[in-house]
Amino acid sequence: MNNTTEQVNVLCIKWGNKYGADYVNTLYSMVSRNLSRPFRFVCLTDEKEGIRDEVEVKSIPKIGFEDFDNQVPWTKAHGWLKLTCFANPLHDLQGQTLFLDLDIVIVGSLDEFFEPAGDFLVIKEWDKSDATGNTSVFRFEAGAHEDALDYLKADPEKATEPVRNEQEYITQFVDRQGKLKYWPADWCRSFKRHCLRPFPLSFFQQPRIPEGAKVIIFHGKPHPDDAVRGKSGKWYRKVLPTRWIAEYWR
Structure with missing residues (x-):
């Protein structure tokens, strides 16, 4: 993976109203500033209103599984619909594809x-x-x-019973095939785990960017826009207004 002139894909997915088009647009903006390779930016969604023109909007693939194709409630919980990005074909996408969550x-x-x-x-x-x-x-x-x-699709109950969510399902499935690898640990850091200062410092020092981090992951609460305002989403977790997020998340 060292051909820097080869076009790559950057992929995200949006369903429901948890995240608006502004999250897709902001993600595209961040990618365009931080990826020097030629790339296609593709959003899988059934609602394209408000998404900027530079984003290729494509429908969430139908995979021949009724629950997913009809987006019944359980498929929207715990990220399960993300599995549709493994459709073959995935519209007209070919080659190396980097999936990024919206938040x-x-x-x-x-x-x-891509290296x-x-x-x-x-x-x-x-x-x-x-x-x-x-x-x-x-x-x-x-x-x-x-x-x-x-x-x-062959046995949904058997496939989903041992796992809690989409990421447990796909990574354990790929691991059983011996195909799973991890990014270097410092590349992707959790906002809650690695950026927030420990109590009581969290009351006096704003969260910081860990050394070597490339992507900050927001899982659960707060979302990035919450953290900018200093809203934690949990009474026991103090988050001071985090000014640097506004510098990068735009």
């Missing part, structure tokens, strides 16, 4: 995410001792993991 803040270059060799690269989930990865940032070859969808 991340990019604070460094994305170029290096390590591997079939499936992902964040190592911070609070799990097994193979589970955090799919806020992962890279794969478009169309290469259709077998994960086939396994899900």
